[in-house]
Amino acid sequence: MNNLLEIKGLQTHFVSDRRVNPAVDGVDLAVRKGETLGIVGESGCGKSATSLTVMRLLPKTGVRIAGGTIHYKEQDLLKLSEAEMRKVRGNEIAMIFQEPMTSLNPVYTIGQQLCEMVTLHWGYSKAQARDHAIQMLKKVNIPRAEKIMDEYPHQLSGGMRQRVMIAMAMSCEPELLIADEPTTALDVTIQAQILDLMRELKEKQGTSIMLITHDLGVVAEMCDRVVVMYAGQVVEEADVYTLFDSPAHPYTQGLMRSIPKVDADQRRLDSIPGNVPLPGSVASGCRFASRCPHVESRCTQQMPPLFQLEGGQRSRCWLQEEAALKEVTA
Amino acid sequence: MRFLVRRLLLAVPVILLVTIMVFSLLHLLPGDPATVILGQEATPEAIDAMREELGLNQPIVMQYLKWLGGVLQGDLGRSLVDHSPVSELIWQRLPATLELTIGTFVVALLIAIPAGILSATRPNSWIDYTSTFFALGGMSVPHFWLGMMFIVFFAVKLGWLPASGYVPFTENPLANITAMIMPVLATGLRESAILMRMLRSSLLEVMHADYIRTAYAKGHKESFVIFRHALKNALVPVVTTSGLIVAGLLGGLVITESIFSIPGFGKLIVESIYNRDFVTVQGAILVCALMVVVVNLLVDILYAVIDPRIKVGKEAEQ
Amino acid sequence: AVGCSSQSSGTDAGTGNNSAPKTGGTLSISLDADPPKLDPAFSTALVDRMVFQSIYDKLVDVNENGEVVPMLAEKWDVSPDQKSYTFTLREGVKFHDGTDFNAEAVKFSLERGMDKASNRKNELNDIEKITVVDAKTIKIELKQPFAPFLSILSDRAGMIVSPEAVKKYGDEFLNHPVGTGPFVYKERQKGSSITLEKNPNYWQKGLPYLDSVTYKIMNDANVALMNLKSGQVDITNKFPYKEIENVKNDPKISVVNEPGQGYQGIHLNTSKAPFDNKELRRAVDLMIDRDAIVKVVLSGAGSAAHSPFSKSHFAYGDSDKVEQPNVEKAKELLKKAGKENGFSFTLKLGTSPTNQQVGQMIQNMLKPAGITVNLEKVEFGTMLEQSKTGNFEAVSLGWSGRPDPDQNIYDFATKGGSNNYAQYYNPEMDRVLKEARQEGDQAKRKAGYDAAMKILNDETPYVYLYHDHNVFGVSKSVQGFTYYPDGLIRTANISKN
């Protein structure tokens, strides 16, 4: 199997006020070596929670990982000790966050923050680390790399900071890069630069990327395969062409139709009525049922499994029951 | 340097205002200096003569300007009561108060920093609850009462420490330290509580910051994340509070000073108010205000040292 | 025989006073307040006088029995008309700064006290002229006979300062005091301590025994006591009354508890309602249970008062008889004043715990007669001004007392007297008191004061409450401590084991 990361039946529950919020409720997905996997879905559907669970960076209290496994290479990350996990973090799996503005420590220079990585994981000396850091900055196309080393985050623009974040994430040559909405906070022209850079790095270093976004445009440009999440679950998975050509799940379909197009005029947009249900509020049945145009009685009673369709596509909708191949994941 | 000069210049109107406030406040006090200084048996003639001599018959604005003129030439005037130069009185009283202030502050920091870190990094644990409870308890004990209880316990019952009586450090360091233990603890506990709460909440806030998550994502240990990445960021509000505490202590130790009979600055001011020794009060409060200005300045400089985003000179509006 | 209140007699507080006094050592005396001015001419506070006893000598002193005895003046003659005093001065006495003590210095010091800026002016008002006869003789002529004159000279007014030092330091003399006393001023830490050193050239041979004396300022009597117990202090000038009983059997501490010369009481403002009415003043006076106050507030360290004269004054006697509280009689008086249903007044009092206790007790005691007392705490400076300007109905303000009876009554009860806050005026009173101060014969003077008290106790511009005792805590290692009726600690004879 060439899966670098394989998440099975992951359940991450937030517990507060004695209320359980099943933010991630049975997620299955896999990232293959060298590919870019896109994860899309509305706000709050559990994208970040999933990725933080992989990194084991969730808050210490108020969280329960209720089930599932996360296999990275041969090991289950959920079973590693904290010390073992620290060796994975940054070194083998790196992460970039959405907010480049706040993800860098404001009181240390860029250089100080960049050097930490290699001194920690690779045991570099100060001088070596510095050289390496400058190297990395150059790789992410930062002009005046030497000077930037001694500057503080607030002296850089958002795009620059995100480059620094990427440089930092890449500096231990991780095998997997988790990018949680890396460009959402940036302007389109800057976003284009960053996406370009990520593509380039991926091609050069062969890093696998798990790209979380809510922007289907970004998905279309960057990803090989896409996982669509809705209310804590994976509702559809497909390679990027299939997804845009023939989305199987009604939610994906609705999503596609509700985006205004920059290159075409539409009188009216299609829209999905209603709101995403509160996590845990749908007791049974399909979580999308209340907004689904194709809803049937079964939908509200029985949760559809993730049907395996042709071409590696998967969809969590009863409509696909017939079309489904034999193997069905619950 | 330019910044320092400008900051000090900016402090001038504040200090002028302080002096005007003191001046007016003192003159609102019933009981003029001549009456009070001369005491019970004084005849009206003696009081008049005294008023004349002290220049109290002049219009109040003139009195103020005259005093101010002296101050500008570096002369704080002479005490109305014993004619000694006010600056000398202040110099005599400052060491004890400074010692008390520094001691209090050190005690506060020694308690607050470990306790604050422990409770912020283990929120809602028993450590957190205990230190929160003790901190809030510490904030709630009237420190003069604590001082009294200390005396009862450590001095009277156990006889470990002298009940009171200040000995200058230069005279007898050991006696000085034993005499300062109780007062420093009595005030230090309270201030440590305040600082600890401040550190806890600011550290808690910082621990939720994105860059802390980044630090963890790099694979750092928790202790490294806390001490290297979080603590420095959490210090700004702590420094602010420290500044307020130190500024408050300089003139605010009156009660501690009177419980433990420490000839301090606060006591000087209060005694002088009671004696209607206006010149001394004005001088002392002026010095107090100046010290507050200096402390604030130090706080600002510290801000800039801690946080590169804050340029020295940017007013830190709370 | 420690702590007993044997009348007007000196009490040796030390133990084993049979052995020869040891020389050397430092004596620590705690004072309840920081002496503001170490210059007798400008001194305003009682506590100054404690320190003065060590630094300055006076022309005359009082002995344990309150009698005037020689000090810097070896002897004196009084002219038959009582208006001229000729003092023969001790020879070979030197000031601390090495200059000679002589008649010029005496003249200088007295005239300094007569200056209008001096606080002694009032006391020395009657001096007409001072003449230096020769180096060891000085003659003082008075405007009119003035019986308290010698008593006055036994206090601050009679202290002789070094003229050279005054010239040298001017205004600052009070911070560089120079006298002829047994101890020399060394330094002071304002608010904290005053240190004196032995005067090696003291005129009394062999004295003082001690090497140095340190006065430590301890505002709180309890704190002072703790320091006494722990040995940081040898003598305390104030003692917590409630503790007197407790230390009775203390092996290390003895208590000296002796009548002082002062009294506590209440000025009733006779110039305005309600106390412009004599009956109401009398009613208040009548309702007060002084013994209770002495017992509760002073724990017995005092005595009920009905006159300004304590047991240490020759004028003490029947005038000080206290009536027991009497509601019926008080109500009658109220009725006579047209206030059957009672009345209310505001009593201003100081902020000390004792003041407040007394105030509350009085409030309580007047209640049965229907008199409501509103207590108002006033900070001392404010109280002083309001008292002097008559801005009060009743104000609780005592007097620390002076050796001569005149000094305890004259300015309080005569028209325009500096302490006559009650603004009381009775020409008969003025006459009687004036006579008494000019009379040389003590028996006649006493009769005069008895007469004055008769009037005063009838008209009651001032409600005398109690005479407080001077209570000292003395370590048993202290020897030679003698109580003087002026309540001042004389250090020359003290030694320490």
Added chain:
Amino acid sequence: MSQTVIDSQQPAQTAAQAESQWRLFFRRFAKNKLAIVGALIFCALLATAIFAPLIATHDIYEQDYNSVLAKPGNGHLFGTDDLGRDVFSRLVYGARLTLQVAIISVGIAVLIGVPIGLITGYYRGVWDEWVVMRVVDAMQAFPSLILALAMAAALGGGFYNAMVAIGIGFLPSFIRITRAQVMTVRNLEFVQAAKAIGASDWRIMFRHVLPNSMAPLLVQITLAMASAIIAEAGLSYLGLGAKPEDPSWGSMLHIAQGYLNIEPLLAVWPGLAIFLVVLGFNLLGDGIREVLDPKLKR
């Protein structure tokens, strides 16, 4: 271009389920155990103050010279004081004074400080920068106890004057906090929205800005109440403050200090009472802060 995608899945509740901000507040508050303790202490204080006549066992003014400084027992739960009065009953009535201290002095600070902070923070400008804030600076450079002391002396002693003095001492902090808060809130979009619909400045200040600036003020109020109680005790301890016969805890301490060696319990009771009540206010304030502080939400 901050396209922060904000959680849009909050439930649309029906009116029946409607939960006001306050209810939410109380629900979160109720989870904070320490804050509950604080609230309980506060309620106990309130109850004690209200029902003092029922709780007290003796007339608090009745002096008994034959049993001064009695030890606890003999019908006196906490013993008697220097004038033979029942300490327990005096403590109970002292709750009234303590409550008054807290309410009056902080009330003064709030009634004067908040409007000043509100107006200067809203309009900014020369007045704010050169007058109000400089005066505030000057007041803060002034040692607060000394300010209170001098003012208490100037106003002529007495309980209410002490209150005023303490209240004025709190002014700077109330002005500052309100002002800082107002300066944040006035830039929020709903204030802009109010302006856009044509609301007058007055309406914006009092209807939009003020209610949304209350959170830190509420915290400050409880904490200031705690300090007010300590400050009054301090003033009483220095001999100013309440009337001698009135059982202010501070003046009880003042008197008790004279009997530390003989009857330390006399100092213990009022000290404990002050401690408990102040602790209550502090716990309450801390609890409110935790509940309101969005940054500490977890």
Added chain:
Amino acid sequence: MSTILEVNGLKKYFPIRDGALSKVQGYVKAVDDVSFSVREGETLGIVGESGCGKSTTGRAILRLTEPTDGKVIFQGQSLTELKKDQLRKIRRDLQIVFQDPFASLNPRMTIGSILEEPLKIHGMSNGQERKQKVKELLEIVGLTEHHIGNYPHQFSGGQRQRIGIARALITKPKLIVADEPVSALDVSIQSQILNLMKDLQEQFGLTYLFISHDLSVVRHISDRVGVMYLGRMVELAPKEKLYADPQHPYTQALLSAVPYPNPREKRERVILTGDVPSPANPPSGCAFHTRCPACMEICKTERPQTKEVSPGHFVACHL
């Protein structure tokens, strides 16, 4: 169609101070000489990157921030010259919808009182009628009268934005400035709101000034589109023209940077180098010259004039 709003040479400079008391160190030229007009019933879209002054333009038009210079004429009245009181009256006709559906509703007021407030302020109708109007409007924007007593935090982002729109609508305004009304919303919700806004426009004959950074959203809703860069309007044209035939190099780059939601269409992109300069220190001449792929000498020194390259198509470029 007549012109309802005319903006002429609008400028807004924010002073930069070093500390509260010190001297002004310079200015952020948030809006620097912007002119355009809006016709009755149309939607004018304004796009541009973060910090280019879109919001400031919107606010300065409404005088929510006082413009530094320039003229704003609304229905023939010069807003910039109005007194405070007159301005408050005219605000019934001129409304705004904000980006942040969380911050733009007073969290301490119920929906009912939020919606009633404008009516109260303008003394429109009595209590009973007001309640009625609020109910009607809630239905129009897709909520129900059950919601009247609820507080903002009890609603989802999309619902809140509906409330924001309702508040803007309740005084029956002529022009609504919509400052990124859908940027904070999820795609599926965004389309609901866009549809609602379009419906309302038809129903009430509204005019929109629609501010957004999202080119596709602007394209969808606008009739004409203006592109802003660093406080200046670089291009303004009917949307078909602008999207089909962008003239300004910046517009071209912007359009090409938008990721297409179509994996098969890998276009040739103009990727701009560098970052948007700070408006506190804008480049000389043409503000875009530092990033422009077709920069000429003249661009560095001279600020280009706005030219009408074809009817209704304005461009500020030396090319």
